[in-house]
Amino acid sequence: MSTNSSRVGQLLLQGSACISWKQDVEGAVYHLANCLLLLGFMGGSGVYGCFYLFGFLSAGYLCCVLWGWFSACGLDIVLWSFLLAVVCLLQLAHLVYRLREDTLPEEFDLLYKTLCLPLQVPLQTYKEIVHCCEEQVLTLATEQTYAVEGETPINRLSLLLSGRVRVSQDGQFLHYIFPYQFMDSPEWESLQPSEEGVFQVTLTAETSCSYIAWPRKSLHLLLTKERYISCLFSALLGYDISEKLYTLNDKLFAKFGMRFDIRLPSLYHVLGPTAADAELESEKGDEEVCEPAVSPPQATPTPLQQTPPCSPRPAAINFPAPPTRARLSRPDSGILASKIPLQSYSQVISRGQAPLAPTHTPEL
Numbered sequence: 001m002s003t004n005s006s007r008v009g010q011l012l013l014q015g016s017a018c019i020s021w022k023q024d025v026e027g028a029v030y031h032l033a034n035c036l037l038l039l040g041f042m043g044g045s046g047v048y049g050c051f052y053l054f055g056f057l058s059a060g061y062l063c064c065v066l067w068g069w070f071s072a073c074g075l076d077i078v079l080w081s082f083l084l085a086v087v088c089l090l091q092l093a094h095l096v097y098r099l100r101e102d103t104l105p106e107e108f109d110l111l112y113k114t115l116c117l118p119l120q121v122p123l124q125t126y127k128e129i130v131h132c133c134e135e136q137v138l139t140l141a142t143e144q145t146y147a148v149e150g151e152t153p154i155n156r157l158s159l160l161l162s163g164r165v166r167v168s169q170d171g172q173f174l175h176y177i178f179p180y181q182f183m184d185s186p187e188w189e190s191l192q193p194s195e196e197g198v199f200q201v202t203l204t205a206e207t208s209c210s211y212i213a214w215p216r217k218s219l220h221l222l223l224t225k226e227r228y229i230s231c232l233f234s235a236l237l238g239y240d241i242s243e244k245l246y247t248l249n250d251k252l253f254a255k256f257g258m259r260f261d262i263r264l265p266s267l268y269h270v271l272g273p274t275a276a277d278a279e280l281e282s283e284k285g286d287e288e289v290c291e292p293a294v295s296p297p298q299a300t301p302t303p304l305q306q307t308p309p310c311s312p313r314p315a316a317i318n319f320p321a322p323p324t325r326a327r328l329s330r331p332d333s334g335i336l337a338s339k340i341p342l343q344s345y346s347q348v349i350s351r352g353q354a355p356l357a358p359t360h361t362p363e364l
Helices: 002-014 028-040 046-072 075-102 106-119 123-132 185-190 216-225 227-249 265-271 275-294 314-318 324-337 342-350
Strands: 138-140 145-147 156-162 165-169 172-177 202-205 209-215
Touching: 028 046, 046 075, 106 123, 106 156, 106 209, 106 227, 123 216, 123 227, 156 216, 172 227, 185 227, 209 216, 216 227
Parallel strands: none
Antiparallel strands: 138 209, 145 202, 156 209, 165 172, 165 202
């Protein structure tokens, strides 16, 4: 160690081993090579940053090869520069191959940017989802049926890419399915993996449509194996079903054109009459029966012919009135269902009470 350190010290003290420096500078190729190498080492990260880095390094080392061959006349300079240039070119070829491998068809690339990229789904995870549907895009012609109620089995999950699909039941229109919505999400969620079933609605293409479909068994296997993909599909299917429910909610509206929420408990009044309705109708019927008996007589009767007037019903005397809560809800419902101006409805709102659902709504 002492001998080596003494030699290094002697070299530093003696100075440079060069006896005479060259008076002329190197040619333009040498300076161009160094400029390219400088630019190359300023590259960033990522795929495009690697393209920038290895692109400039390849050009810089090729210039070093030319400089070593024509100016420096050094075989070692030529060999090392050539070797480094080949390594950079091979790295560029590897990057191009990876990009071509990661490239998806146009439809799947647009689907990723629209549906999965906002949720920050990794591209590799998205490839597993696409691989499950075998990267096939299926089509539907105009007025072609995707599913028939009561006949088509539920054996797949489909996502609409383009076009518009009409959903109907018993010939009655329900709602539309638009691009990037699942075509059979309610059917998918209604069955367990081991169960089988058929569609309860009919799906018909109104325009030329394209869609992708995952086989039921393959997709269930993927969801069982990958928990992240299972959570992703659960969120997407839940959002899709809620959108369909709110689309159906748009079809339920009062006569004055105001929509109401299907989640309100007052929707029960739409589905059937309440006990208060039955009681009011029975009271009206009893009053109509008693009205002919209390009509004024045409002639003054004798004391023997005088008949006692119709006595009031015992129920009106002996039984107390119904609770105030039940009575308060009905006038509001009647106001909403009757054909009165909107000013009456504003009075109901001013009371601080939530409006009830109308008792009569247009059929879906």
